[in-house]
Amino acid sequence: MSTTLPPKGQKGYRGLPMEGFLARWYAKNTGKNLADYRKAAEMVAGQVPTGGSVLEVAPGPGYLAIELAKLGGRRVTGLDISRSFVRMAAENAARAGVPVTFRHGDVAAMPFDPDSFDLLVCRAAFKNFPEPVRALDEMHRVLRPGGEALIIDLRSDASPSEIDTHVDGMGLGRINALVTKLIFKHGLLKWAYSPAQFRSMAAASRFGSCAIQESGIGLEVTLRKSGTRP
Secondary structure, three states: OOOOOOOOOOOOOOOOOOOHHHHHHHHHHHHHHHHHHHHHHHHHHOOOOOOOEEEEEOOOOOHHHHHHHHHOOOEEEEEEOOHHHHHHHHHHHHHHOOOEEEEEOEOOEOOOOOOOEEEEEEEOOHHHOOOHHHHHHHHHHHEEEEEEEEEEEEEOOOOHHHHHHHHHOOOOOHHHHHHHHHHHHHHHHHHOEOHHHHHHHHHHOOOOOOEEEEEOOEEEEEEEOOOOOO
C-alpha cells in the first residue's frame, strides 16, 4: 500500500459548495441521526477537562457541537468554510439554548490565536481539505500543549456492502438513501485516505505521528501536541 502524500492542491473541494439548497439537504438528512451525534459528543467530552475548550472544524449544521455544549462544563467553538452552515448552526444553537460560537473560516488559516484549545475534532470533512498537511499544522498551532486533534473520517478501503449497511442505518427515505450511497461510492470513497496516508501526513506535519483506530466504515485518527496541559 502506497504511503505517498497527495500532491499539494490536488485534492480540491469536490462537487458543489455546501451552500444554499445543498447545505439544507445535508442538514435535513444528517439531522435524522441525532443519537449518533449525542454518542459522539459523550466520547469527545470524556477527552476534555472540565472548563476546557473544544474546537470543531467543519461542524456543518452544528449538531455535534450543540450536543457537546448540552453536556456543559466546556467552551465550544465551530469553524466552517460554508457561510450557510455557519448561519444554520448558529440558529440551531440558539433554538437549543446552548452557548456555541460558530465562525466562518478556512482550516488552513484559522482565525484563532496559538494555544487556544484543549481538543479539536473534525468529523467527516478532512478528506475535502485542499492542503491536508497545512490543515494539520494549523490544528497543531491552535491546540494547547498536551492537546489533541481527533479526526473521524471515511477510510478509503471501506467496501460497498459496508457502506450500504452504514447508510441503511441512517434512517433515510428510499430516494435519499440511494443518493447518499451513490455519493459515498462514487465520490467520497475516491477522496478518502488510507491509514498509511494518514500516517504519512502526520509525519510530515508538526504533530510528527498519529494513532489510528478503525471503526465501521471509518477511521479515528488521534494526533497529540507535545507538552503538558496546564
